[in-house]
Amino acid sequence: MRRLLILLCFFFLQAAVQAQDSSVKDSLLKTFADTKDDSTRIILLLKVSGIYAKDSFDSSLSYLNKAVTLSNEKKIVSCDAFINNGFFLLYYYDNNYKKASEYGLKNITIAQKIGDDKLLAKTYNNLASSYNEMGNYKSAIDYSVKCLELTERIKDSTGFPLRNLTVSNTYYNLRQYDKSIFYSKRAIAFGKQFDNSFAVLMGLNNMAAAYSGKHEIDSAIIFYREQLQLAEENEDKTAMHYALVNLCQNYFSNNDLAGVEKYAVKLKAAATEIQDKKTIAEIYNVNALRHILRKEFFLAQTQLDSGISFAIKEHADAIGNLYQTYSKLYFMQNRIKEAEDYGYKYDSLQSAANLKELSFYIEDLNVQLETQKKEDQIKLQQAQLDKKTTLNYFLSTGAVALLLILALSYRNYRHRQKLQQLKIDELESEKQLAATEAVLKGEEQERTRLAKDLHDGLGGMLSGIKFSLNNMKGNLVMTPDNAQAFERSIDMLDSSIREMRRVAHNMMPEMLLKYGLDTALKEFCTEIDRTDVMRITYQSAGINSITLDQTLAVTVYRIVQELVSNALKHSKAKNVLVQVHRLENEKLLAITVEDDGAGFDPKKLNQSAGMGWQNIQSRVDFLKGRLDVQSSPGNGTSVMIEISIA
Secondary structure (H helix, E strand, O other), X not given: OOOOOOOOXXXXXXXXXXXXXXXXXXXXXXXXXXXXXHHHHHHHHHHXXXXXXXXXXXXXXXXXXXXXXXXXXHOOHHHHXXXXXXXXXXXXXXXXXXXXXXXXXXXXXXXXXXXXXXXXXXHHHHHHHHHHHHOOHHHHHHHHHHHHHHHHHOOOHHHHHHHHHHXXXXXXXXXXXXXXXXXXXXXHHHHHHXXXXXXXXXXXXXXXXXXXXXXXXXXXXXXXXXXXXXXXXXXXXXHHHHHHHHHHHHHHHOOOHXXXXXHHHHXXXXXXXXXXXXXXXXXXXXXXXXXXXXXXXXXXXXXXXXXHHHHHHHOOOOHXXXXXXXXXXXXXXXXXXXXXXXXXXXXXXXXXXXXXXXXXXXXXXXXXXXXXXHHHHXXXXXXXXXXXXXXXXXXXXXXXXXXXXXXXXXXXXXXXXXXXXXXXXXXXXXXXXXHHHHHHHHHHHHHHHHHHHHHHHHHHHHHHHHHHHHHHHHHOOOOHHHHHHHHHHHXXXXXXXXXXXXXXXXXXXXXXXXXXXXXXXXXHHHHHHHOOOOEEEEEEEOOOOOOOOHHHHHHHHHHHHHHHHHHHHHHOOOEEEEEEEEEOOOOEEEEEEEEOOOOXXXXXXXXXXXXXXXXXXXXXXXXXXXXXXXXXXXOOEEEEEEEEOO
């Protein structure tokens, strides 16, 4: 769960990129119109392009092309390095790092040709930043070390803070955390020496991230707090947002709810000013972490779902953190399979990143092979080379390529295995759902049969007996005591008939089959309310206008029946509220049953030996619904169920 800023020290146009005010652009264009020197006019066009580079690709490209046209018309080669840097800047902000690096490589050729070591060092730094973004850490560390060595050799002291910062960032990506900390400290020290607050801020960020990578969370928190304080003093909103996100994540690692709450509140207050979409995605993750520590799992799941949707839509790299948090959420609920599924999703993202890195190594190897072939052709034209040495070189290169191919093949094989296991798990889940459906349908069919047998068979017999006894009454001569006993027998027979009809109705209510779910639930609640055992209120909205599948309607009816029965038996409640609403926008059926009874600890549900709660859970699972129980001793119980009716 790290949040490490990728650093880039753009040269020549850095000040222009930071100046996003339209008045600056207008001033530059006015100066351009008044200036006669062509080299100055090219630089002015490049500065205007730099203003647009981050936010408007087309506008930036337009001014770049004007600069190129003017340079070609006037044949001004001295501005080529500035132009290449302008294109580097444009493509870097457009996330086209491969294209950006091509212009960086052009500037290396120019710098070496004219012997400009400052230009060369700055270009090395830019290339290190672009290769970091591409995941090609081998090239990134090569260029960042070259940059730092050259900077120190030419004593370009103003470049010390950011160059050390780039090296620390690259070592972090290589997971060499001790080296990352070493260069972060140097960046901070030089930043303070040369009054570069950006280098100090990001040095603190990189150092805290490295300590977090080493699982030294307390040290990481210290430096993130120092970064936050400095960001607030400098009114650097981006650094402040990142520091707050990282603080929340590290306090969560320490299981410190108070720490998470403290900085989450600050993050929420600053959220209205956030422009970085990656940070917005991380805020959903922070909110989920808060709910997890509060054991508000349903709310945590809601935040994670929203965060994942946002991250996918905006292509934010925070999706890995969201998957990892989802896995932790399910582990805390003892939902092992779901936890492992999200763990697998997170691992898949990491594997994709590793494959991306490996692809760059293969690409570099191919470039090296092509370069070697060309060099061999030139050397063969000049003189005969040692064939044995050349053969050995190609054999060793082929062996490396073969090892890389084998490594990729093995990784693909493991990936296919995991996919196959996922398919098996899905089939197993479908099998269990089919079995549950068969059991529930069989249960309802048996209830229907028994209800008909009771009502039509036993009910008819009892009614016939009553009719016969009433006829006999008029033809018998009985003493007053016998007559009274006879009447009591008739009354008991009436009570038996009513009880039999009540049982038959509960087993398969005719109201449900004839008039639908809403009428049946209303009648059920009314019957319970008439008993005066407790006050029960029924509310519904939007379900009269839809036709529900009979299996779904019967299952929902049984769920409500079981929940109300639980309230009657166990809660000692005086009032019960039953609500059934249709959420049309989300195509959901929401069922809520609340009571003001004794309440209980929801954790004990998993340990319950009774069949009632198991029946409820199995029916909700059968309907692929979501169930949330909110209760505590002395505070009543609220059960919320959402079922898709799309």
